[in-house]
Amino acid sequence: MAAQPERDLVAGVIQLANLLTRRLAPVFEKARVTPQQWAILSVLDQSGGPMSLAAVARSMMVSKQNMTGMMARLEQLGFAERADDPEDLRSSRVILTRRGRATIEKLRPAYEEWRSALGADLSERDLAAAAKTIEQLIAKLAD
């Protein structure tokens, strides 16, 4: 019965995060999009209008430096575009290209399917409870 040497909660979260991205990657592979790129496209898609780079970074809780790089890749791949913000000369306005929107709309069902398969044979209640605890930990650690 194993008795796995008792994985620490911290180690567990990190390992689970790695596993999730590892297993999620093939879902988007046909569109040549990585899970993180998918996440950015999702944020942009659900945001109505253009967003600043910093706003996207905050919403995903990554550093703006990281977002600079990811956005550069996304732009080079033709999924998103940056334009100057006339109201704030420091800022950029990031929007999805038509191709970006088409890609995310095509991939969303695949993601949903994968996502619900993930929760199968686990209790809905347990998942919701875990999600809530995770939210609390995030809130506690976030600045």
Added chain:
Amino acid sequence: MAAQPERDLVAGVIQLANLLTRRLAPVFEKARVTPQQWAILSVLDQSGGPMSLAAVARSMMVSKQNMTGMMARLEQLGFAERADDPEDLRSSRVILTRRGRATIEKLRPAYEEWRSALGADLSERDLAAAAKTIEQLIAKLAD
């Protein structure tokens, strides 16, 4: 009251993992050790004897290629050593150096303190339940 735009469980786990490593890093900073390096030292410390590189990789659920690189850094920093395994010419035997063992013993209390502060003002029961659900997800996703 927020009503955070409802974070997906998957996104939550990934963001939490990033936050955890980000907040954990300063705990080990004085010893110039990263959280992942700490994790490897921990595994080696608790393993009794020497381990193969692949065994460490499996125990942390990372690829052996990644472990190659991390181990190279650890060796260069003087925390671990590799020797040929006389029983299997493919394999290496990795052990902690005296410095590695001293470092982990010095850092463990700091980690424990950080770790218990993390769980403060959260319910023990909720944390345990979340840990269990995380284990189930890991088991489901692991090969």
Added chain:
DNA sequence: CTAAGACAGTCAATGTATTGACCAATGGCA
């Protein structure tokens, strides 16, 4: 006993993620 497959380790390429340092623009406050 030999050929096929599995496994240990490495290298290279790419993507993710951090800190630190920096510049330009903004906003508040004296």
Added chain:
DNA sequence: TGCCATTGGTCAATACATTGACTGTCTTAG
């Protein structure tokens, strides 16, 4: 008005993490 802290964005350095491709050793089936 003018200073100064904050914020938006970038660059560089480093670490983590994956896949793919490869060498060499072991194991096992025929």
